[in-house]
Amino acid sequence: MNTSVANLVDISKSPIALCSAAESMLERANWAGQSYSQFNSSQVDKITKAVADAAYERAEHYAQWAVKETGFGVTKDKTLKNQLASRGLLDHYKDQNFVSARFNDRDKIIELPKPAGVIFALIPSTNPVATVYFKVLLALMTRNAVVMSPHPAARECSGDAIAYLAKVAEEAGAPSGIIQVISKPNIPLVDAFMRSEKTAVILATGGNPMVRAAYSSSNPALGVGPGNAPVFVDKSADLNAAAQHIIASKSFDNSVLCTSESVLITLNECQAELSTALEKAGAFLCNQEETDAVRRYLFHQRGFNIEAIGRDATWIAEQAGVKVPPSSKILITPIQRIGPEEKLSKEKLCPVLGMFIASSRQQAISLARQQLRMSGAGHSAALHARDEKVIMAYAQAVEVYRVILNAPCSQGAAGFATNLAPSFTIGTGYFGRSSVGENVGPKHLVHWTRVAYAKESSEIFGNFDNFNTDYNAADLTDEKPVTNIHYSEQNPPSSTPPQTQDSVNESDIRRMIVEEIRNALKR
Amino acid sequence: MNMISEPFQRQETNTQSSIANAKLAIERSAGYCLYTVGEKRFIDLHLDGGTFNLGHSHPELVEVLSQATKRFDMGNHHFPSMARDALAQALTDITPGDLKYTVYASSDSEALEIAYKSARSVTEKTTIVTLCNPASVLQAEPATHTSDQLQESQFTTLAYNDSASLEQLFKQANVAAVVLDPCNLIGSKSTDIQKVLLLIKQLCSNYNVLLIVNEMRSGLMRSGKMWAIDHYGLIPDILLVGKGISGGLYPISCCIFTEKSSSWMTGCAVQHIATTGGAELGCIVALKVLEICQRGEVVSTVQYIANFYTVALHDLQNNFRQLLIEVRQQGVVIELVYPDSQSATLMFDNLITLGVLVLRSTTEPKVLQFNPGILMSQALCEEVLNRLHIASEHTAAKRSLSRTEAGK
Numbered sequence: 001m002n003t004s005v006a007n008l009v010d011i012s013k014s015p016i017a018l019c020s021a022a023e024s025m026l027e028r029a030n031w032a033g034q035s036y037s038q039f040n041s042s043q044v045d046k047i048t049k050a051v052a053d054a055a056y057e058r059a060e061h062y063a064q065w066a067v068k069e070t071g072f073g074v075t076k077d078k079t080l081k082n083q084l085a086s087r088g089l090l091d092h093y094k095d096q097n098f099v100s101a102r103f104n105d106r107d108k109i110i111e112l113p114k115p116a117g118v119i120f121a122l123i124p125s126t127n128p129v130a131t132v133y134f135k136v137l138l139a140l141m142t143r144n145a146v147v148m149s150p151h152p153a154a155r156e157c158s159g160d161a162i163a164y165l166a167k168v169a170e171e172a173g174a175p176s177g178i179i180q181v182i183s184k185p186n187i188p189l190v191d192a193f194m195r196s197e198k199t200a201v202i203l204a205t206g207g208n209p210m211v212r213a214a215y216s217s218s219n220p221a222l223g224v225g226p227g228n229a230p231v232f233v234d235k236s237a238d239l240n241a242a243a244q245h246i247i248a249s250k251s252f253d254n255s256v257l258c259t260s261e262s263v264l265i266t267l268n269e270c271q272a273e274l275s276t277a278l279e280k281a282g283a284f285l286c287n288q289e290e291t292d293a294v295r296r297y298l299f300h301q302r303g304f305n306i307e308a309i310g311r312d313a314t315w316i317a318e319q320a321g322v323k324v325p326p327s328s329k330i331l332i333t334p335i336q337r338i339g340p341e342e343k344l345s346k347e348k349l350c351p352v353l354g355m356f357i358a359s360s361r362q363q364a365i366s367l368a369r370q371q372l373r374m375s376g377a378g379h380s381a382a383l384h385a386r387d388e389k390v391i392m393a394y395a396q397a398v399e400v401y402r403v404i405l406n407a408p409c410s411q412g413a414a415g416f417a418t419n420l421a422p423s424f425t426i427g428t429g430y431f432g433r434s435s436v437g438e439n440v441g442p443k444h445l446v447h448w449t450r451v452a453y454a455k456e457s458s459e460i461f462g463n464f465d466n467f468n469t470d471y472n473a474a475d476l477t478d479e480k481p482v483t484n485i486h487y488s489e490q491n492p493p494s495s496t497p498p499q500t501q502d503s504v505n506e507s508d509i510r511r512m513i514v515e516e517i518r519n520a521l522k523r
Numbered sequence: 524m525n526m527i528s529e530p531f532q533r534q535e536t537n538t539q540s541s542i543a544n545a546k547l548a549i550e551r552s553a554g555y556c557l558y559t560v561g562e563k564r565f566i567d568l569h570l571d572g573g574t575f576n577l578g579h580s581h582p583e584l585v586e587v588l589s590q591a592t593k594r595f596d597m598g599n600h601h602f603p604s605m606a607r608d609a610l611a612q613a614l615t616d617i618t619p620g621d622l623k624y625t626v627y628a629s630s631d632s633e634a635l636e637i638a639y640k641s642a643r644s645v646t647e648k649t650t651i652v653t654l655c656n657p658a659s660v661l662q663a664e665p666a667t668h669t670s671d672q673l674q675e676s677q678f679t680t681l682a683y684n685d686s687a688s689l690e691q692l693f694k695q696a697n698v699a700a701v702v703l704d705p706c707n708l709i710g711s712k713s714t715d716i717q718k719v720l721l722l723i724k725q726l727c728s729n730y731n732v733l734l735i736v737n738e739m740r741s742g743l744m745r746s747g748k749m750w751a752i753d754h755y756g757l758i759p760d761i762l763l764v765g766k767g768i769s770g771g772l773y774p775i776s777c778c779i780f781t782e783k784s785s786s787w788m789t790g791c792a793v794q795h796i797a798t799t800g801g802a803e804l805g806c807i808v809a810l811k812v813l814e815i816c817q818r819g820e821v822v823s824t825v826q827y828i829a830n831f832y833t834v835a836l837h838d839l840q841n842n843f844r845q846l847l848i849e850v851r852q853q854g855v856v857i858e859l860v861y862p863d864s865q866s867a868t869l870m871f872d873n874l875i876t877l878g879v880l881v882l883r884s885t886t887e888p889k890v891l892q893f894n895p896g897i898l899m900s901q902a903l904c905e906e907v908l909n910r911l912h913i914a915s916e917h918t919a920a921k922r923s924l925s926r927t928e929a930g931k
Contacts, residue, residue: 005810008606009591016586027900028820031827034901177823514837517830 018192025147025180026198029118032177033145037115041099043173048090048140050172051165055086055133058164062129065157070125072310077253078130084416085133085424090141092415092422098142098446101467108453108461113446115143117200120193122214124206126256126310126349127424128154131205132161134424136179140169142445144200145178147193149185151206159183194219201445205425215433222440224425225432227258228347228376229409230368232394233266233274234361234385241406242384243277246353249382249408251282251329255351256310259380259413259426263338263345263354263371265364271357282329283353284313286322291333291344293320294352299343313351338367340374347375361390365397372399378432382409401429401437415439547875552579555896555903557880566907569880570894573740576767577815578896584770584808591807598803606803606810613813614779617749620758624785626778627801631739631765634776635702638761641780642700642733644787649677650698652689654723655707657682658887683708684719686726693730700733700761705741705751707886709858710851717755724757733784739765739776740856744816744825744897747854754853760784770812775805816897825897828904829854832895835908839915846870846919857893864888866922873914879907 011017039047063078102111121135128150139146150158159181166179182189190210194202194217204214204223211223233242250261266274275285286294297320298305308316313331317324324331330351337356338345344354358364368381382404383394395403402420404412415422421439429437436444453459550560555578557565567575577584598604611625626641628634639651679696681688683703692698701723708716727734736759741751743764748754750762761784765776780788815821829852836850836857849860859881861867867889874881874891884890895904 005587005609005807005814008609008810009587009594009807011583011586011590014586014590016582020581020583024815024818024820024824024898027898028824028827031824031831031901035827176826177820180820511837514834517834 013188015188015192018189019196022189022192022196023198025182026118026120026193026196028177029145029147029180030198032175033115033117033143035175036145036178037143039099039143041097044099044141044143047169047172047174048137051140051169052086052090052137054168055137055161055165056083058161059083059086062157062161065160066129066154069157070128070154070310072126073253073256074312078127081127081130081253081416082133084422085130086137088416089134089137089422093141093442096442098442101464102448103464103467105461108455108459110451110464111448112451113142114449116220116445116447117144118198119144119146119201119203119445120199120219121146121148121203122190122206122210123148123150123154123158125151125153126258127205127253128158129161131424132158132165134422135203136162136165136169138203138440138442138445139179140174141442144445145175145180146203147180147182147199149182149190149193152185155185191217194221203425203440203445211434215435220435222425222427222436222444223434224258224440225378225428225434226347226375227260227379227426228262228371228374229259229380229382229400229413230371230376230398231261231264231382231384231409232364232368233264233270234364234383234387234390235267235270236387236390237270237384237406238386239270239274239384240277240280243274243281243283245384245406245408246382247278247281247283247329249410249412250353251313251351252408252410254310254312255330255410256349257410257414258347258349260349260410261353261382262347262376263335263356264332265338265356265358265367267358267361267364278332282327283332284317284324284328284330285332285355286334288334290320290322291335293322294331294333295344296320298348298350298352299346304346304348308348308350308352311350316350316352338371338374345371345374361393365394368394368398372431376400376432378428378430378434378437379426380404380409380413382407382412399431401427401431402439413439547880554578555899563878565875565878565880566903566910567880567896568894568907569882570896571771572766572882572892573743573745573894574766574769575771576743576745576897577770577812578898579771581770581772581815581898583815584772584811587811588770588772588804588808591804595803595807597799598801600798600800604801604803604806606806607801610777610801610806610809610813613810614764614777617813617817618762618779619750619752619756621781622758622762622779623782624780624788626780626785626788627806628765628776628778629774629797629799629802629805631763631776633797633800634739634763634765634778635737637778638702638735638763639700641761641778641784641787642735645784646699646731646733648697648699648732650692650696651678652692652698652701653678653680654683654689654701654703655680655886656710657684658710683723684711684715686719686722689723690726690730693726693732698730698732700735701727702735702737703759704737704739705746705853706856709853709856710849710860713754713853717757720755720757724759727760733760735759735761735763737763739763739767741853743767743812744821745854745856745894747825747829749816751853751856768809768812769805770808773802773805773808774799775801775809777809821897825854827901828895828897828899831901831904832857832893832908835904839908839912842912843915843919846915846922855895855897857895858884859891859893860887861889861891866918867891869918869921870914873917874910877910877914879910879914 006012059082060079063075063082067073067075098113119139123131148162162181170176199219202214202221204211204221208226214221214223298308313328330353332353332355333344335342335344335354335356377399379400380402381398381400384406385391402413407417411417421441423439425440427436427438427440428434548560549557551558555567557567614625615623626637736752738750760781762779769775840847848862851858882892884892
């Protein structure tokens, strides 16, 4: 007989049980985070490096798994994303420190980093493992605990990757429970996590309803909005290079990144040359009839056909009944208007690119704005141009917080083909109803306590030379502070003391246990 | 029953007066806090010995009890029941060895009585030996829990590590069972405890004496593992579970037997059960308690709390060497030992004044039992520690007026 209480009285789906389940995990995360917040810079570096290396090693393994489980994307591209989100991410931040105090003797201000606490992170289905890698490393770099909620469509690969990274982190010395995963996420449970007072910040990457729910939770949230990037190819651009960038971007991972181009806008005077370059680079230019067929396939009455997400161009063409060469990397569908009535001007997470021929630069820029008004506000736009006037005019006009210039937008906006911060959480700022307009990075998960001296010159800034990056606050005073206890979950309590000689008395054992618990933090 | 010793009497009086002075009429409780009629908040490290291990009115327990009333009631104890069976099976699944039959009671003392009667029936002997901490053996009450005057002579106490005397007793007296509460052993080195316990187990086996382990205070993760016996690899003949298994909501206690210790039940399955023992609603709450205690997050959190206090109390002891002379701990079963009963009383009072409730030891007047719940938050643990620190300062200062060595 199954003795589970749920067989007799099942309350597992009640709001109370869901809240309680969330509170249990968050409380453990809170203990872990409190412990981890006392780690110094070299301890944190050791853990983040171990985790980044381990993640990198399994980049391809999890890329294959994600494609198999979700049906989205391309293994090769996902492998690259996983690599970029592991060692690549760590490398980008190698000279930045989110752990040690800063001393500014000119302004007489000391700044001490304070981790958020417990991060609740949503993991999307389109970029599951790369987002797991990204958010885990962000949390570890900033001494936060993180509880992750994978998208149900990518639950297995995400869950396995999270458990793997948690194990590696703990083996490298991180407190137990610093990285946790919700094994069976569902909307009411996720809502309980988002609303809990124990959640310090929600890192929301995913569909718009989930992001809005994060913002409505009453907790601080760093959310993103949908993408729908216009790409304007100006007559001043290197058209061949532009075509190659656009194809490389739009076909990358079958366009599941929200940063990929959605509609190409170009000018009458260069469209013929650009079209030739695009075809040469691997695009299939649809005629009117083929465009209608693709539109019918991609958009149902209910909206975008999710079957098409992350599928390759030839598969989509076949489903739409359009014959294309097997080498086709993307489908380009000419459109005569940009707006709600033209569905192909909406966001399409697949390698299908709308194309609009504008009569002037002014019209092109105006239509780019129009496209972002439909969706994608605050997100990304791309531009291929050499003329500085056009660059400035376009960037000034479009309501986004990143304009990718002469580069593939997918990789560029996510910080992998540009010097923007590498990120799988693209802040859409005020245009996109988000609290952050930058690429989300570690700096968003730490706030700084500022110790400010009086302005008067009689107040002399202290000598803090001894407080280097490995300084640990709890070691500061000779007299042990009562509120700054070093502890960890590792090491058993006194119930199982280390093997000792009989001559060692109980107080010695206790002292040894205390030292062991403290040392667990210094590995 | 033995005469209550004088220090114990004093302590009882002091405890009562402290609580009375603090006007501790509890109006409501939530989590690990109690609120008096005047809305004064007390952090509960008394826990009624572990009854409120999961906190007061844990929302999931309240919910499961509420939902259970739609399907169950107390149940008719003459008939088999799904709820009782499920709890018995769940207990079997998480207890070691061949502990596999559960008899239910509606109170802890009733469970003890069932254990004693069982042991007497199985061994056809009468004396019950209570093992306790050597430091408290003179003041310990034999665990009679009975008003039967005729039976009082059949109870005795011994230090748990005095195996020579125990064997002597086994030879001379008509010993039916040895009773052990693991909480009484925490002042000793755990390697020694393990050695001694296994020796006791062997002696019991040699002399046809049943070993009863009372896990009412130490069980349900309070020792850091599900049962304190799990630390030592000890398998008793009877395991007693009470207090926290009720969730603080529905009274229930359990005696878990092996094949041998339950042999007397064969033939009459209902002779051991009382009308209110093992009420179905209590079984449902208990099942939920067991499920919560086994969650990975909870197991991890207990370890954090235990380690937090291991380090924190070590530091506190360093600051108050003359006042806090010893800290005993296994998991979140913690005892703070003071130089004398007056210091312990003063600490107890100062903690009450500061809004922290702890428990006076019934056997050692100089000991305060300090019982963090297994779901306590880091913030609350830290708050308790702050108050403990202040109470220690006040106590040390006051004691130094008459006894300089008690100062900081």
